[in-house]
Amino acid sequence: MISLKDINKSYPGVVPLHVLKDINLTIDKGELVSIMGASGSGKSTLLNILGILDNYDSGEYYLDGVLIKNLSENKAADLRNYMIGFVFQSFNLISYKNALENVALPLFYRGVSRRQRNKLAMEQLERMGMGDRATHLPSELSGGQKQRVAIARALITNPSIILADEPTGALDSKTSKEVMQVFRDLNADGMTIVIVTHDPGVGEQTNRIIRIADGRII
């Protein structure tokens, strides 16, 4: 699903910051992996490259056989929208839209009819055990419930891979375990999932831990 060859990435500046150094990494279809490392080690930078949210300077990145390099912004957005589901620490739900509307939103941008979007969004909410919260606003949901809505939204476009950056970072440890169980269930259904975390308890619940220190995989 993912193949990185000798990836390097620097952020420009008076003194450029060399954030990723010769990253080589393969992630197979159906894996549940975590990327762990100290704050500032380059985890989010790596995940953003995997998610085609950011460019790299040298090396090669293949996503499901497609070389992700020097893409136009349109092509990058297309691939991102069709292949990747994102989950974030801060949920990134729209505060004035209810759970169902949040989950349905990616389908709105694809021109899917309201009736069809609502039907598909309800199916994903039910899959997340959130069917009875469809009309609640994010402010009326707990952290764990918000993350379930965000995961339902990530799934609605039927992505090839889920990328999650500190998805349990805002949750207490019990809720964090519940959200990890959601990821494990999705993985058992065949979804490829990459989770960035600094929480060993989260890493422990994945099938492989990739450790990164000072921009290198160790």
Ligand code: ADP
């Ligand atoms: P992590 O997610 O492991 O905490 P990041 O990938 O966010 O690490 O950051 C790695 C390093 O790159 C840090 O030193 C951070 O300050 C720096 N950095 C991250 N994003 C940018 C940016 N857009 N511009 C400049 N420096 C950045």
Ligand code: MG
């Ligand atoms: Mg980070």
